Amino acid sequence: MAVQRTLSIIKPDAVGKNVIGDIIRRFEENGLSVIGTRMTHLSAEQAGRFYAVHKERPFYQDLCDFMSSGPILAMALEGKNAVALNRQLMGATNPKEAEAGTIRADHADSIDANAVHGSDSQENAAIEISFFFADLDLHSRG
Numbered sequence: 001m002a003v004q005r006t007l008s009i010i011k012p013d014a015v016g017k018n019v020i021g022d023i024i025r026r027f028e029e030n031g032l033s034v035i036g037t038r039m040t041h042l043s044a045e046q047a048g049r050f051y052a053v054h055k056e057r058p059f060y061q062d063l064c065d066f067m068s069s070g071p072i073l074a075m076a077l078e079g080k081n082a083v084a085l086n087r088q089l090m091g092a093t094n095p096k097e098a099e100a101g102t103i104r105a106d107h108a109d110s111i112d113a114n115a116v117h118g119s120d121s122q123e124n125a126a127i128e129i130s131f132f133f134a135d136l137d138l139h140s141r142g
C-alpha cells in the first residue's frame, strides 16, 4: 500500500481533556508519522468553510459552533494507507458505535463531541491539509 497523507484534527473536547499525547501516541505506535502540527482556535466562519461539504446537513450549525468552541490541534499524518488507517484508529462517528480500543470509544462523549476528525479520502486529505498547512510546514520522513 502506498504512502499517503491525511489530516487529523484533535477537536476541542479532546484538547480540553488533555489527551493530545494519548492520541498522537496511537498514531505513532501504528506507523503514522506527524509531519506537521498547528494548534489554532477556529472562528465559526472558518469552521464553516472547513466543513462546507456538510452545509446542507441538519447538524452543520452545531458542528461549526462546536469546532469553534475551543482550541484544536490540526496535524498532517503520513504513512502507509494513512487515510484508512487513521479512520480505523478513530472509530465510528458515533462513539456508541465505535469499536473498543478506538480513539472515539475511549475519548468521545457524543456524536458532536467526538474527539477527532480524519479525512475520508486522499482527495479530501489534500484539500484539508492545504486548509491548515503550507508545503513548507510539512516535513516528510520519506
Ligand code: IDP
Binding pocket: 054, 059, 063, 092, 093, 111, 112, 113, 114, 116, 117, 118, 120
Ligand atoms: P466523520 O467525522 O466520522 O468523518 P462526518 O459524517 O464527516 O463524520 O461528520 C462530520 C462531523 O459532524 C462528525 O464528526 C460529527 O461531529 C458531526 N456529525 C455527523 N453526523 C452527525 C449527526 O447525525 N448528528 C450530530 N452531529 C453529527
Ligand code: MG
Binding pocket: 118, 119, 120
Ligand atoms: Mg467526515
